[in-house]
Amino acid sequence: MASRTLYSQRDPALKKRDDFEDILEERRNSSDLKYALKCYMPVLYKGVTPCKPSMIKTMVLQSEQLRYVVTELSKETGEATEVIQGEALAILEEMAHKLHLGTVRFFAYMLNKAFKVLYQRIRVNEDGIQRLQQAIQEHPLVLLPSHRSYMDFLIVSYLLYTNDLALPVIAAGMDFLGMKFVGEMLRMSGAFFIRRSFGGDRLYWAVFSEYVKTILRNGYAPIEFFLEGTRSRTCKSLTPKVGLLSIAMEPFFKGEVFDVSMVPISISYERVLEEALYARELLGVPKPKESTSGLLKARRILSEDYGNIHVYFGQPVSLRSLAQGRINRSQYNLMPRHISRRPGEDVQVFVNDVAYKMVRLQEESMVLRPWVLVATILLQNPHGVEAVWLAEQTAWLRGLAQAFGAFLDWPDHISASRAVASGLALHPNLVCTERGRVRLATEPKGPGARAPEEDLFNHAVTVLSCASYRNQVLHVFLRPALLAMAMDVAPTSRKDDVYSCFGYLRDVFSNEFILCPGAEVQDFDEACFLLTKCSAIQILKQDIVATERGRPTLSFLSAMFQPFLLGYQVVCRYLCEEVAESLPEKSYVAGVRSYAVKRILSGELACLEVLSSDLQKNVLAALLRMGALRKSKAGELVTLRVNKSAINTIENTLGGRVSTQKPVLARL
Amino acid sequence: MMGRGTAVGSRSGMASDRSGYGRQRAARQRLEVISGHLGRQEASGACEGRQADDVHRNAVPRRRQDVLKWNGWGFRDSKFLFNKKGLAELTGKRYQLSGTLMPGLKDWFEGTFGANLQHRSPAVPALNPSVVPPPNLHAAFVEALKEATIPCTHEPEDRVFHSHGHCLHEIFALREGKIGRVPDLVVWPGCHADVVRIVELACQHNVCLIPYGGGTSVSSALQCPLEESRCIISVDTSQMNRILWIDEKNLTAHVEAGIIGQDLERLLREHGYCTGHEPDSMEFSSLGGWVATRASGMKKNVYGNIENLVVHIKMVTPCGVMEKSCQGPRISAGPDIHHFILGSEGTLGVVTEVTLKIRPFPEYRKYGSVVFPSFEQGVSCLREVAKQRCAPASIRLMDNAQFHFGHALRPQTSMFMSFLDGLKKFYITKFKGFDPQRLCVATLLFEGDQNHVLNQEQQVYDIAAQFGGLAAGEDNGQRGYLLTFIIAYLRDLGMEYYVIGESFETSVPWDRVLDLCRNVKERIERECKDRGVQFPPLSTCRVTQIYDAGACVYFYFAFNYRGLSDPMRLYEQVEHSAREEILASGGSLSHHHGVGKLRKQWMQETISKVGLGMLRSVKEHLDPQNIFGNRNLL
Numbered sequence A: 001m002a003s004r005t006l007y008s009q010r011d012p013a014l015k016k017r018d019d020f021e022d023i024l025e026e027r028r029n030s031s032d033l034k035y036a037l038k039c040y041m042p043v044l045y046k047g048v049t050p051c052k053p054s055m056i057k058t059m060v061l062q063s064e065q066l067r068y069v070v071t072e073l074s075k076e077t078g079e080a081t082e083v084i085q086g087e088a089l090a091i092l093e094e095m096a097h098k099l100h101l102g103t104v105r106f107f108a109y110m111l112n113k114a115f116k117v118l119y120q121r122i123r124v125n126e127d128g129i130q131r132l133q134q135a136i137q138e139h140p141l142v143l144l145p146s147h148r149s150y151m152d153f154l155i156v157s158y159l160l161y162t163n164d165l166a167l168p169v170i171a172a173g174m175d176f177l178g179m180k181f182v183g184e185m186l187r188m189s190g191a192f193f194i195r196r197s198f199g200g201d202r203l204y205w206a207v208f209s210e211y212v213k214t215i216l217r218n219g220y221a222p223i224e225f226f227l228e229g230t231r232s233r234t235c236k237s238l239t240p241k242v243g244l245l246s247i248a249m250e251p252f253f254k255g256e257v258f259d260v261s262m263v264p265i266s267i268s269y270e271r272v273l274e275e276a277l278y279a280r281e282l283l284g285v286p287k288p289k290e291s292t293s294g295l296l297k298a299r300r301i302l303s304e305d306y307g308n309i310h311v312y313f314g315q316p317v318s319l320r321s322l323a324q325g326r327i328n329r330s331q332y333n334l335m336p337r338h339i340s341r342r343p344g345e346d347v348q349v350f351v352n353d354v355a356y357k358m359v360r361l362q363e364e365s366m367v368l369r370p371w372v373l374v375a376t377i378l379l380q381n382p383h384g385v386e387a388v389w390l391a392e393q394t395a396w397l398r399g400l401a402q403a404f405g406a407f408l409d410w411p412d413h414i415s416a417s418r419a420v421a422s423g424l425a426l427h428p429n430l431v432c433t434e435r436g437r438v439r440l441a442t443e444p445k446g447p448g449a450r451a452p453e454e455d456l457f458n459h460a461v462t463v464l465s466c467a468s469y470r471n472q473v474l475h476v477f478l479r480p481a482l483l484a485m486a487m488d489v490a491p492t493s494r495k496d497d498v499y500s501c502f503g504y505l506r507d508v509f510s511n512e513f514i515l516c517p518g519a520e521v522q523d524f525d526e527a528c529f530l531l532t533k534c535s536a537i538q539i540l541k542q543d544i545v546a547t548e549r550g551r552p553t554l555s556f557l558s559a560m561f562q563p564f565l566l567g568y569q570v571v572c573r574y575l576c577e578e579v580a581e582s583l584p585e586k587s588y589v590a591g592v593r594s595y596a597v598k599r600i601l602s603g604e605l606a607c608l609e610v611l612s613s614d615l616q617k618n619v620l621a622a623l624l625r626m627g628a629l630r631k632s633k634a635g636e637l638v639t640l641r642v643n644k645s646a647i648n649t650i651e652n653t654l655g656g657r658v659s660t661q662k663p664v665l666a667r668l
Numbered sequence B: 001m002m003g004r005g006t007a008v009g010s011r012s013g014m015a016s017d018r019s020g021y022g023r024q025r026a027a028r029q030r031l032e033v034i035s036g037h038l039g040r041q042e043a044s045g046a047c048e049g050r051q052a053d054d055v056h057r058n059a060v061p062r063r064r065q066d067v068l069k070w071n072g073w074g075f076r077d078s079k080f081l082f083n084k085k086g087l088a089e090l091t092g093k094r095y096q097l098s099g100t101l102m103p104g105l106k107d108w109f110e111g112t113f114g115a116n117l118q119h120r121s122p123a124v125p126a127l128n129p130s131v132v133p134p135p136n137l138h139a140a141f142v143e144a145l146k147e148a149t150i151p152c153t154h155e156p157e158d159r160v161f162h163s164h165g166h167c168l169h170e171i172f173a174l175r176e177g178k179i180g181r182v183p184d185l186v187v188w189p190g191c192h193a194d195v196v197r198i199v200e201l202a203c204q205h206n207v208c209l210i211p212y213g214g215g216t217s218v219s220s221a222l223q224c225p226l227e228e229s230r231c232i233i234s235v236d237t238s239q240m241n242r243i244l245w246i247d248e249k250n251l252t253a254h255v256e257a258g259i260i261g262q263d264l265e266r267l268l269r270e271h272g273y274c275t276g277h278e279p280d281s282m283e284f285s286s287l288g289g290w291v292a293t294r295a296s297g298m299k300k301n302v303y304g305n306i307e308n309l310v311v312h313i314k315m316v317t318p319c320g321v322m323e324k325s326c327q328g329p330r331i332s333a334g335p336d337i338h339h340f341i342l343g344s345e346g347t348l349g350v351v352t353e354v355t356l357k358i359r360p361f362p363e364y365r366k367y368g369s370v371v372f373p374s375f376e377q378g379v380s381c382l383r384e385v386a387k388q389r390c391a392p393a394s395i396r397l398m399d400n401a402q403f404h405f406g407h408a409l410r411p412q413t414s415m416f417m418s419f420l421d422g423l424k425k426f427y428i429t430k431f432k433g434f435d436p437q438r439l440c441v442a443t444l445l446f447e448g449d450q451n452h453v454l455n456q457e458q459q460v461y462d463i464a465a466q467f468g469g470l471a472a473g474e475d476n477g478q479r480g481y482l483l484t485f486i487i488a489y490l491r492d493l494g495m496e497y498y499v500i501g502e503s504f505e506t507s508v509p510w511d512r513v514l515d516l517c518r519n520v521k522e523r524i525e526r527e528c529k530d531r532g533v534q535f536p537p538l539s540t541c542r543v544t545q546i547y548d549a550g551a552c553v554y555f556y557f558a559f560n561y562r563g564l565s566d567p568m569r570l571y572e573q574v575e576h577s578a579r580e581e582i583l584a585s586g587g588s589l590s591h592h593h594g595v596g597k598l599r600k601q602w603m604q605e606t607i608s609k610v611g612l613g614m615l616r617s618v619k620e621h622l623d624p625q626n627i628f629g630n631r632n633l634l
C-alpha cells in the first residue's frame, strides 16, 4: 500500500539520529558584535534569480492569478478593477515581509546576548545543517518547525544566519502586528503576516496564496511556517492545519517546480519560557493580548535558567517522492493554471496525510530530557514518592522509552539519581523535595483561608505545567498504551475484540494525539510489536494476553493516559447529566469546567487535568466528529445539540462497561 | 546588424542532392550500379506502366542491406569515427559535412559522458544468419503470392532488416547480435493492385501483415508482436514509388505511398515543384509511413504537416479499399475518414496512393540564427513569433547544452566562423552579460519569394531583439540545419564507446513549455542518478515547432553505460519516467513519432476510455481477423 510508506517504520528504536553540537559555546568565546557583522553570503537555490522583497510584491500584483480574481470580483460586485487592485495592494502591504539584513544582524546580536543568559546550551544537529545547505540549492524549501514557544519564530532564523544559510520567510499570525515595534522588527527579519481567519474573502486568499507561491516558485527563500498553526500550550503536537501546506504544494502539483523539499524541524525546550502562562491560559485566564510591554516584562524571565534547547533539522522530505503514485498531476492539464480550483479529493487526502507525517517526524525527533520521565512518574503519584524509588522508577522508564524509540538525551554515564536531581533542580516551581520525598509543589497556604477554588486552581497550574512535560513523551508510548487500554476495556482477549477496542480508542483520541488517518493497522501492528518486544504481551493464535512480567508495564502505560480517558468520560457525563438537550457552544467550556470543579471539590474526581480547556476542546471536536454532538447555527448563536444515547455509549465504552461491538461502532 | 547573404539555392546536407549537379549524377550512377547487381526487377503483371527503369530512381534499393547498415543508421558508406588523432570525421562523400574534421567532438564527448576513447563497445561484425529463427511459412499463401508474381523472400538478412525500426533498444540488440521475433516473409508489392491481392490472400489464409515503409519508426511500431503465432509478412512498399501524375492546375500530385522523401522531392523538383514536407528522416521515410504516423516536417510553417498536405488517400483494408469520391479541398460529410487513416500505424490496412498538395519550388531561401541570453527569453521570443504568425519555414530553439553540442561539431575548416570565437569578440563589446553557460541559440530557415522572406526576416529579428536576442549569422543557422541529417549517425558513434542515447518529443501549450522542459530534463537526471548511472547524463531539449497554441519540444537523452549491468532496462525505465513526467507536466503523448507499441500503455489516459473504444470499434469493423496484427496503438 502506497500510504504505508508515508508513515514511520515499524521499529522506531532503529531510527538513526544525528549527534548534536552546542552552538552557544563558540558564541560565548567570541565577540557578539563581530558575529552580528560577520560576512553573510548564503548559497541560494540553483534556479533563483535573486530579487528584492519589493520585486516579489510586484510579481504578485501582476500575476495572472491575482488579475483573474480581481476581474472576477469586479464582475460580481460592479466595483472597478482599480479599486479592487488597490485593496489587493493594501492586503499585500499588510502581509509582505521586508527582509532586511541589518535588522537580522541586530536580532542576531540581541538574541546572542539573550540566549547566553537564558540557556545553558543550544544544541543543533550539524548533519541536519549540512543537509539543509544541500537541499537549499536543489529545490524550493519548506521549513516546518514544531511550535511550542514564541522563541520558535526567531530560533530557526538565528541558526540559519549563524550557519550562513538562506534566511526563511516566515508565516506569522496577524496578532504580532498589534505590537507596533516588534511586529515591524519581525517583518524586517523575514516574517509575513496572515490574518487568523479570512473565511470567504477570495481576494485575501488570492493575494496570500499567490504571495506564498511566488516565493516558492522562484526559490526566492525558504518558506517557514508552523503546521500546528499555533503554539501548543500543552507540549503535545497539535493536529496539523493544512491550508498553507496545500498552497505550498500547488506549484509542484501544477508542474511549476520540479520538487519541493520539506524539512521537519523539532525544537525542544527543556523549559519553555511560557510554561506558567500556558497553564493559566488552559485554566481559563484569557490569553494576554500580544503586546510589546508584555514581552518586555518578560525580561524578568532573563533571570532564570531555561536549560537546553535542542534543534533537530530532519531529513528533507521530497514532496515528489511522496506524491509518486498518489497524485495524478495531469488533472491540472485542462485548465489554465492561474485559475484555482478546489483541490480534488485525492489531493486533499494526500495533503492531510503529508501534514500528519511531517508532524510525526517532528515528534519523533524531539529531544527528551530525563525530567520528562520524572514528571510522568510524579503525575501518577500525586502524593509524592521516595526519592530513591523515583530514581529507580525513572531508570526503568528510561529503558522502556528507549525500547520504544524515544530520542532521550540521557548520556550513559549519568546515573538515574543525578539525572533526576538535575531535573528537579531546573523546575523548583513545580516540584519540591522534603525529607527524602519528592512531590508536586503546592503553594504554601498563606495566612487567612483562601477559597477552596483558588487552592484548586493553584494546584492545577502545577499539575498542568508538569503535564506539559509528560506530554512530550506521550507520542512514544501512545500506540502501546492504546493497546494496553484496549486490553483493559475489551470484553475478551480475542484479537479482533482487542483490535476493535484499539481502533475505537484510537478514533476517540484522534483529536487529542497525532494519529495518522487511515493508519489503524500500522499503529496496531506497531503497538503489538513493541509490547511483544519488551515481553509485556504475548500474541497467541487467537488472543492477545498480558504476560506476568508485563503487567506493571501495561498498567503504567494505561495510567499514563488515564487522565485523558477520565477527562473524556467526565465531559460525557457532564453532557448527560447537566445539559437538557442543547447548549450554546460559547458556554461549553465554562460549563464543563464548573462541573468538573464541583466534582473535584466534592472528592468524587481526583484528576485535575480535566480542567484543561485544551482537553475540553478536543473532546468537543471528537464528539462532533463522531456525531454525538451536532452544531446548529441560528444567526450568531451556535448551539450544540446533544445525542444522549450516543454520548452515553461513548462514556460507557471508555469506562469498559460496554463491549465495543461493530453495530455500536457503526451507529456512532 | 547582420549580413544579408545570397539565397542558398538548393538544399544541402542531404544525401544525393548535393550542391553540384555533377555530383548528384555521380551518386545516381553509383546507385544504378548497385541496383544493377541486384538483378531483375520483377514487374508484376498487375502493375501497368511500371518501367524497369523506375528502380534506378530510388535512393534505396529493394535489398536494403546492400546500401544501408543492417545494425545502425543510414548509408553503409557514411559513419562517424574518431581518426587516429582523435578527430571526429564522417566518412564517405554523401553529405556536405562528409570528410570534414571536427576537432571539438572528442573533448565534448569525453567531458560530457565521462567516456574514454580507449573503452570501446563494438558491435558484432556481421549478422550471423544461424541466429535468425527459421521462417514460419504459410505454404499456401506463399504459393498464391508466387502465382500472382509478387516478389517475396525469406532470406534471413531481409527478414532481420524488416524486423525493426530505429528505437535505441532495437539497434542496441542488433549490435549485440541478438535477434528476436522477425517477419517470416518479406513481400514487395509493385502497385495498388498488388496490395489488394496480398490483403485478399492474407485474409483468406489468415496470416499477419505488417506494412513497412522506410523503416524509420521510433515507436517499436515495426516490431513483430511476440504473441503472434501466425506467419508474419512484412509488406515492403518501397517498390510503389512512382509519381503517377502531377496536376498543375490544382497543384496536386498523385503518388504511390512507398516513395521515400528524398526521391519524392527530387522528382518533383525536376518539374519545378516540391511538397515541402521534410521530416528529419526524409532520406529514408516514406509517404505511406508519414500518413500512417501523422508525421511532421521541419518546414510545416510554410507547407503544413502531413494532415494538411494530403488531399486524397487510398488505403487497402481487409474490408476492401477505402477512399473518398472526389478531391474537394475540404468536405463536410461526417467525421473525416482520412483521420482514421492518419496515425493508424499500419493497424487498419496499407496506404497505397496519396494525392498531395505541391508548391512551386521556392525562389529564395535564407538561413539565420539568433543568440538569446537564456532559454527562457528564447521561448518568449518563439511565443511572440507564433502570436504574430510570422514564423519562418523553420524556427528551432536549442537549449544551452545543445548549443555546446553544436559547437563541438564545428568543423576544423574555416568555412564557418567559429561560433564561440565570433561570440567572444562580441562578448566584450555587445554581448556583455551573455553567460556562455546560459545562452541559447535559435536557428531560422526562411523560404518563399524574396520580398516576403526579407520582410519576414526583419519582423522576426525585431521580435528577437525585444527578448534580448542578437542575430548570430547565417552560417550558424545553416550549419544547424546541415546537422539535421547527420545527428542520427552520431548515435552509432556513441554506441561504439558505451554511450547510448535516444530522442523523444511532445507537444505542449505555450504556458507550460518552460516548466515541462525543466521538469523532464531534471527527471531524467534524477532517475539516472537514482539508478546508479555514474556520470550525469546528457539531458537536453529544443523547441522544434511552433503553433498558435503551443510548441513541439524535442528531447535528447544519452548516458555512459560502462559498468552498468543492464543498460537497456535502465534506459527504458528512465524513458518511461520521462514520458510520465511529460504527461504530468501537460505535454502530449507524442507530437509526431506516434504511439507504436512503445507508448501504448498511455493511450487510454491520453484519449479516454471512450475514445479508445471508438478506435477499437473501427479496428474491429475493418479487421476482425487482426490481419494487420502489428498491435500498435490499441
Ligand SMILES: Cc1cc2nc3c(=O)[nH]c(=O)nc-3n(C[C@H](O)[C@H](O)[C@H](O)COP(=O)(O)OP(=O)(O)OC[C@H]3O[C@@H](n4cnc5c(N)ncnc54)[C@H](O)[C@@H]3O)c2cc1C
Residues within 6 Å of the ligand: B165, B166, B210, B211, B212, B213, B214, B215, B216, B217, B218, B221, B222, B237, B257, B258, B278, B279, B280, B281, B284, B285, B286, B287, B288, B289, B290, B291, B292, B293, B294, B295, B296, B297, B298, B345, B346, B347, B349, B350, B351, B352, B488, B592, B593, B594, B630, B632
Ligand atoms: C533520425 C530520425 C528522424 C526522424 N525525424 C522525424 C521527423 O522529423 N518528423 C516525423 O514526423 N518523424 C520523424 N521520425 C520518425 C519516422 O521517420 C516517422 O514516423 C515516419 O513517418 C515513418 O515513416 P516510414 O516510412 O519510415 O515508416 P515505417 O517506419 O516503415 O513504419 C511506421 C509505421 O507506419 C506503418 N506504415 C508504413 N507504411 C505504411 C503504409 N504504406 N500503409 C500503412 N501503414 C504503413 C508501419 O506499419 C508502422 O506501423 C524520425 C525518425 C528517425 C529515425
